[in-house]
Amino acid sequence: MLWIWESVKHIYAFLAVLPIIPFVLVYFGYAAYTGDRKQAFRIAMDVTTALLIGCVAVLFNRLFNSNFGLYGILLVLLLGGGLLGNAQYRLKGNVDFRRIMRAIWRLGFFVMAFCYIILMCIGLGKSLFMV
Numbered sequence: 053m054l055w056i057w058e059s060v061k062h063i064y065a066f067l068a069v070l071p072i073i074p075f076v077l078v079y080f081g082y083a084a085y086t087g088d089r090k091q092a093f094r095i096a097m098d099v100t101t102a103l104l105i106g107c108v109a110v111l112f113n114r115l116f117n118s119n120f121g122l123y124g125i126l127l128v129l130l131l132g133g134g135l136l137g138n139a140q141y142r143l144k145g146n147v148d149f150r151r152i153m154r155a156i157w158r159l160g161f162f163v164m165a166f167c168y169i170i171l172m173c174i175g176l177g178k179s180l181f182m183v
Contacts, residue, residue: 071100074099075096078100115178136156
């Protein structure tokens with residue numbers, strides 16, 4: 053049973069190192085299967101967000117010698133959900149949790165992609181120039 057967990061961890065780590073690869077695979081695979089490119093893009097974003105969260109958390113922890121990366125990301129996602137929920141309640145009078153979760157998850161894709169690029173550049177620069 054332990055080998056299954058280790059295999060899943062290795063596959064996740066491999067896919068998270070370069071998140072563009074799973075994004076492209078899911079996008080083209082789903083687009084070829086259904087023919088709906090908009091939906092394929094959304095599904096690829098959703099899958100890649102999970103990989104980006106893990107990768108950005110590890111990059112943050114390694115660069116800043118911290119263990120707060122994943123908790124910080126989850127905190128920001130929860131705060132964003134609370135703010136969107138409050139805005140939705142004030143505008144419409146009710147809260148649609150599914151819509152809020154989808155919006156936060158997809159906004160998280162763009163934020164995590166930006167953080168991934170920035171942290172990867174900082175990490176590469178730090179490793180190249182700090183001999």
